[in-house]
Amino acid sequence: MIWNRAAIYGANGGIGSALTHALAADGTRILAGSRKGDGPDLQGVSRFAFDLADEDSIAASAALLATDPPDLVIVATGVLTLPDGSGPERSLKHVDPSVMDAIFRLNTIGPALIAKHVLPLLSRDAQSCFVALSARVGSISDNRIGGWHSYRASKAALNMLIRNFAIEMHRTHNKAIIAALHPGTVDTQLSKPFQSNLPQGQLTMADSAARNLLNVLTHLTPEDSGKIFDYKGEEIAS
Template identity: 70%
Template structure:
């Protein structure tokens, strides 16, 4: 896939900023969105403010994209530990409705609202890609140890929404690709509290994760739409 213009939501995060830099290094025009409006200061990068928890903010951010939308849109936002320190639940006994709702709002509802406003802008006559960062842990069939209830549920729900959006887009935009991507365990703020027991070699730098994800994206075709793919390009069963 030749990418002329891309948009990255979550450009202020570890993976998001690396994706912006990786795309810019390839000569791609990049729209870099973050809640603060900050992001990498690089040639060919235009920063914009957008809070994906606020639908009006999303609508305003993409309103001027009509007629010249990006070929690639990546939602690189997500949360594992909340700002107040609430982390993944090890048992159902630890479930808290407010924390659960907040994780679903950020990991599931936010990317869905971005899709709601971005997908209608995609042209029908050429290939375009919408990718949301998800996780292998959202695969129900791959679940062996349980726990991390809200995070697992939020990613499983995101994977289902991606499958739904792909089916709907396939009816009107046969060249569009809508996918979820698992970047692996990346050395970012999200994973930092959980890195101590990782096997050697499992932790990936944001730059390497970005390169891996962009390689996967370049190899996607419409038959892949609706799937969850890992950083190697392997499809993960739901």
């Protein structure tokens, strides 16, 4: 599918930037959002600022989309390690309520607020797609080793919200696709502290990850709404 107009939240991150470049190269008109409004400076790309922790800024960004709504919205935001260095908990004794609150605010609540303001803008008559980047570790049934409590839980909660939003949107927008995507382990700042122990060949470059994700999107249908898929297009159990 050729996307006419896309909105990307988190367009200055590793995957978000790569997605912006890939879509722009395909001729898609893009609104690229970042906290400072400093996303990629490319032809056909307009930039805007938003803050995941500020609903008013998210509502303002949706107002920018309202006059010419996108047919593709990608929430490419997410955090694994906080700016102060607080990283994934390896044990329950490391659970810190302030860290957990911050992780959930960025990985779950922020994307939910974007959905709140953007999903109603999608067309009721033509196919459209809203996707959020999630993670395989958010799968409850696939969890074999535990740990990373806040990150896992925040992504599991995001996956549940995607399912909820898909059910609700189907009542009024039955051509819309609401899904979560797992990009794999990508060479970005998010994964940088954890790359040393990766098996050879498991790390994917951001531009390749972007193309993988866009390829998955081209094969999704409204029947796939509410599900989580990996970068190969395979469904991940919740």
